[in-house]
Amino acid sequence: MDPVVPDSLRERKKRSTRRALRLAALSLVAEHGLDGVTTDEIAAAADVSPRTFFNYFAGKEDALVGNDPEVAGQLAAELTARPADEAPLDALRAVLDAYAATVSIDETFWSLRARVLEAHPHLRAALAGSSADLDRALTEALARRMGAPPTDLYPALAVAVATSAARTALWYAGTTGFTRPFRDVVGEAFDVLAAGLPAPLALGR
Amino acid sequence: MDPVVPDSLRERKKRSTRRALRLAALSLVAEHGLDGVTTDEIAAAADVSPRTFFNYFAGKEDALVGNDPEVAGQLAAELTARPADEAPLDALRAVLDAYAATVSIDETFWSLRARVLEAHPHLRAALAGSSADLDRALTEALARRMGAPPTDLYPALAVAVATSAARTALWYAGTTGFTRPFRDVVGEAFDVLAAGLPAPLALGR
DNA sequence: CGCCGAACTTGCAGTGACTGCAAGTTCGCA
DNA sequence: TGCGAACTTGCAGTCACTGCAAGTTCGGCG
Structure with missing residues (x-):
């Protein structure tokens, strides 16, 4: 029951993008304010397409908190x-x-x-x-x-x-x-x- | 210090529209679901312009809860x-x-x-x-x-x-x-x- | 090894939330 | 009665968010 997370390459990638998006969102918002940042910019900073952002988070706020x-x-x-x-x-x-x-x-x-x-x-x-x-x-x-x-x-x-x-x-x-x-x-x-x-x-x- | 609320005609109207919007939002959402209702429809049901809705509430959710x-x-x-x-x-x-x-x-x-x-x-x-x-x-x-x-x-x-x-x-x-x-x-x-x-x-x- | 299916990414196009601005309109008050 | 403040409204624009239909990558099995 231990490896609930298979930790395959796929899983690791997913965690890493998720984290990248989180960090990108946080740093960008820390610098430019909540309304000074678009989801597109966050996605760009994390090197994924704008659409992908929403595969990970329900919205900007979700990414932040x-x-x-x-x-x-x-x-x-x-x-x-x-x-x-x-x-x-x-x-x-x-x-x-x-x-x-x-x-x-x-x-x-x-x-x-x-x-x-x-x-x-x-x-x-x-x-x-x-x-x-x-x-x-x-x-x-x-x-x-x-x-x-x-x-x-x-x-x-x-x-x-x-x-x-x-x-x-x-x-x-x-x-x-x-x-x-x-x-x-x-x-x-x-x-x-x-x-x-x-x-x-x-x-x- | 008692009449913090002057209760002028203006105030009464404001309270009444606010309440109307709240009720409209709640009943419409109760009937059609959260995504089955637009802010425009809520405004219409309360007999105000779509724009006015946002003078009272920060968003749909705010009107509801x-x-x-x-x-x-x-x-x-x-x-x-x-x-x-x-x-x-x-x-x-x-x-x-x-x-x-x-x-x-x-x-x-x-x-x-x-x-x-x-x-x-x-x-x-x-x-x-x-x-x-x-x-x-x-x-x-x-x-x-x-x-x-x-x-x-x-x-x-x-x-x-x-x-x-x-x-x-x-x-x-x-x-x-x-x-x-x-x-x-x-x-x-x-x-x-x-x-x-x-x-x-x-x-x- | 090679291949199939599942998972994930991406672009696209569309809907609707939300905002600032600039008139209009209504109300409070002197 | 009339002036200023508060409130409403329409307009135009930006952006969040979604479903869909390819493409692409990965996991596993023969």
């Missing part, structure tokens, strides 16, 4: 694989922490993305939206593992809150230039969550 | 108006509960919207995104009232989590046909939040 398509399924699978007696929030924390670990590897990429998000607040909306797929997948997995109907309030709530916390942590790590390890920030966010979001003690810092 | 522009500022103001010694989460709960109360009035509208969201999962992304403005406003207000820098993790986290919970509650109330009062659902969501998202006891329901 979207998740890779396999992520949702992968994380959902990891969630179902967690021990059955683990508390929901702990299971979610473990899954999202694993995700955070993968993020930490590609820090240049994420810094660039943070800069772009900073400069274009409108994209934060798209970012929140791009996690909708992930939320759906995780909610379904969590409901299943809890033996609850997928329309139940709790699983949806726990997932929405957890991914929301992770996203906020990513934003925070990004704006602070990743001076603190991202995983630590995620950990802190989940600690606060599990404690019921108490007011932080250190009010004068 | 966006918040009215004044909401963010209003809720932020209410947040700053809460007693200074109130715990952050309690203050947020109060503000969002007040919002929930206003929603409950217009239940037909929100049911229609829920139906549309159900049929077009893609719009849930847009919905999450549309609250980005609200999140920013609330975060700034909360940070100020806590005397924290606006880049601090806690305020952003608390707000993201709280609005996320409220949105989930709205989704839940919508999919269950508003059989339970929306405010109650919001209340329950916040209870769960404050308790640190413990696994619900009732596992076999």
Whole structure:
């Protein structure tokens, strides 16, 4: 079951173009602003035809802030694989922490993305939206593992809150230039969550 | 300070066209699907010129799932108006509960919207995104009232989590046909939040 | 090795979202 | 009553995005 990705030449090429498009989009937008860049230019910068851009991304925003398509399924699978007696929030924390670990590897990429998000607040909306797929997948997995109907309030709530916390942590790590390890920030966010979001003690810092 | 809205003829007209456009968009999309409806048709159904549509909404999605522009500022103001010694989460709960109360009035509208969201999962992304403005406003207000820098993790986290919970509650109330009062659902969501998202006891329901 | 089918890329042509601009029109107010 | 501001509208243009129908590249099997 390990090589879910066959990693053939084809696969490697696909990943590489996808990445090239992502980077092209991010750098161009970082330099010229969101409306100063067309999809054609992005495609050109990544050395593919304009049409191909849309074989990889649903749109400009998706290229900038979207998740890779396999992520949702992968994380959902990891969630179902967690021990059955683990508390929901702990299971979610473990899954999202694993995700955070993968993020930490590609820090240049994420810094660039943070800069772009900073400069274009409108994209934060798209970012929140791009996690909708992930939320759906995780909610379904969590409901299943809890033996609850997928329309139940709790699983949806726990997932929405957890991914929301992770996203906020990513934003925070990004704006602070990743001076603190991202995983630590995620950990802190989940600690606060599990404690019921108490007011932080250190009010004068 | 009360009449923030002068409620002149002009204002009333504006609100009415905005509402007409919203309803037109929702009903048309409910009937013909997202891609079966053009902005021109929406404008026609609301008896305004195609161009005018864009004076009210940033796009089709905004008309379907966006918040009215004044909401963010209003809720932020209410947040700053809460007693200074109130715990952050309690203050947020109060503000969002007040919002929930206003929603409950217009239940037909929100049911229609829920139906549309159900049929077009893609719009849930847009919905999450549309609250980005609200999140920013609330975060700034909360940070100020806590005397924290606006880049601090806690305020952003608390707000993201709280609005996320409220949105989930709205989704839940919508999919269950508003059989339970929306405010109650919001209340329950916040209870769960404050308790640190413990696994619900009732596992076999 | 050579070949077939599947996957991927590309160009093309078309639809519709969205924008700035420059009139017109309506409303608020003195 | 009349002036200025706000709002509406039409127009023309740019660009995002899509389906389709070739071409091209890759994976695997005989």
